[in-house]
Amino acid sequence: MIASRIWPARDYTRLTIESKAELKYEMFAVKDPDRLVLDLETDVTPALAELDGKVAADDPYIKGLRLARNRPGIVRVVLDLKAEVKPQAFTLSPVAEYGYRLVLDIHPLVALDPLAQLIEQGTKPETPAAPTVARLATIVIDAGHGGEDPGAIGRRGTREKNVTLMIAKRLKALIDAEPNMRAVLTRDGDYFLPLNTRVDKARQVRADLLVSIHADSFKRSNARGSSVFALSERRATSEMARLLAQRENEADLIGGVNLKGRDSYVTQTLLDLSQTATIDYSLRLGSSVLQRLGSVAELHKARVEQASFAVLKAHDVPSILVETAFISNPQEEKRLNDRAYQDKLARAILDGIRDYVARQPPRPASPMALR
Numbered sequence: 403m404i405a406s407r408i409w410p411a412r413d414y415t416r417l418t419i420e421s422k423a424e425l426k427y428e429m430f431a432v433k434d435p436d437r438l439v440l441d442l443e444t445d446v447t448p449a450l451a452e453l454d455g456k457v458a459a460d461d462p463y464i465k466g467l468r469l470a471r472n473r474p475g476i477v478r479v480v481l482d483l484k485a486e487v488k489p490q491a492f493t494l495s496p497v498a499e500y501g502y503r504l505v506l507d508i509h510p511l512v513a514l515d516p517l518a519q520l521i522e523q524g525t526k527p528e529t530p531a532a533p534t535v536a537r538l539a540t541i542v543i544d545a546g547h548g549g550e551d552p553g554a555i556g557r558r559g560t561r562e563k564n565v566t567l568m569i570a571k572r573l574k575a576l577i578d579a580e581p582n583m584r585a586v587l588t589r590d591g592d593y594f595l596p597l598n599t600r601v602d603k604a605r606q607v608r609a610d611l612l613v614s615i616h617a618d619s620f621k622r623s624n625a626r627g628s629s630v631f632a633l634s635e636r637r638a639t640s641e642m643a644r645l646l647a648q649r650e651n652e653a654d655l656i657g658g659v660n661l662k663g664r665d666s667y668v669t670q671t672l673l674d675l676s677q678t679a680t681i682d683y684s685l686r687l688g689s690s691v692l693q694r695l696g697s698v699a700e701l702h703k704a705r706v707e708q709a710s711f712a713v714l715k716a717h718d719v720p721s722i723l724v725e726t727a728f729i730s731n732p733q734e735e736k737r738l739n740d741r742a743y744q745d746k747l748a749r750a751i752l753d754g755i756r757d758y759v760a761r762q763p764p765r766p767a768s769p770m771a772l773r
């Protein structure tokens with residue numbers, strides 16, 4: 403056993419047990435009171451025993467956890483639940499820094515409705531619009547990576563997932579302060595979200611725009627500056643963009659997605675003809691944001707690049723991915739940790755979004771269009 407982790411979140415709580423060899427297990431649910439039982443073919447090790455103290459008091463789904471040797475060679479982990487849940491256990495092969503992982507995802511019985519969350523999170527409910535006032539533009543802000551997926555890691559140990567969340571939260575506050583916009587975060591804590599779940603959330607709240615926030619890394623530590631990306635239906639506009647999309651799409655492998663029962667959403671949407679129009683709008687949004695970023699940061703690329711980023715594949719939501727800076731560059735890593743600089747970046751992105759919203763007549767199909 404190498405390590406054990408619990409990632410509590412409202413979306414779902416994940417429990418991970420990492421080991422040197424694949425762990426055999428059996429899982430079953432018990433009612434009255436609701437419990438989950440995980441029988442592991444192993445012995446009690448320190449890394450496993452640690453699980454005991456790792457349940458957060460405010461975990462939305464797990465009340466407590468007990469583990470003990472059940473019979474020779476079998477350790478029984480019992481999770482006392484706060485409510486009936488939809489559990490899902492699966493194993494992952496070694497990837498990146500990780501060994502074998504046994505993952506137990508504890509989802510709520512009824513999946514959270516992002517629209518209801520929006521109303522709850524949002525400081526601004528939809529108000530009956532005056533005839534001359536357009537509807538509120540809903541901007542989805544996606545903090546890249548999270549949970550099991552740290553994203554890129556700087557030399558001082560800064561994790562991309564933490565920096566992206568801080569900038570995303572700052573940007574949300576700024577957008578919510580605008581009279582004609584409101585923002586929704588795809589994740590508001592440190593937990594993993596599959597790329598297609600991020601896309602689905604944007605679609606479910608009928609987002610007008612999606613902005614995915616990242617902080618790049620490169621093997622040369624002097625690589626620097628901000629860049630903005632949109633989806634490409636075919637080839638990437640550069641080798642750099644292609645490699646970056648490949649790296650960002652690996653988030654699902656590292657974060658750990660249960661491949662069983664996954665729908666083919668991404669393949670389907672690529673056949674959608676509206677994608678071409680959406681990309682056109684994404685490029686305009688990207689240019690506006692890039693231009694504003696240029697006033698607070700050096701630009702790594704002077705134009706919006708395109709590649710096949712999975713998180714940008716909502717076929718009806720203009721979407722961009724912003725690499726705010728290179729976390730692999732020691733100077734930029736330092737700045738990314740600086741609250742004032744995070745604020746500058748968030749403000750530049752806000753200005754870019756504002757420019758786009760002001761200039762761009764809403765598409766007839768867009769929920770932004772006048773009712």
Ligand SMILES: [Zn+2]
Pocket residue numbers: 546547553554562616617618650
């Ligand atoms: Zn990233």
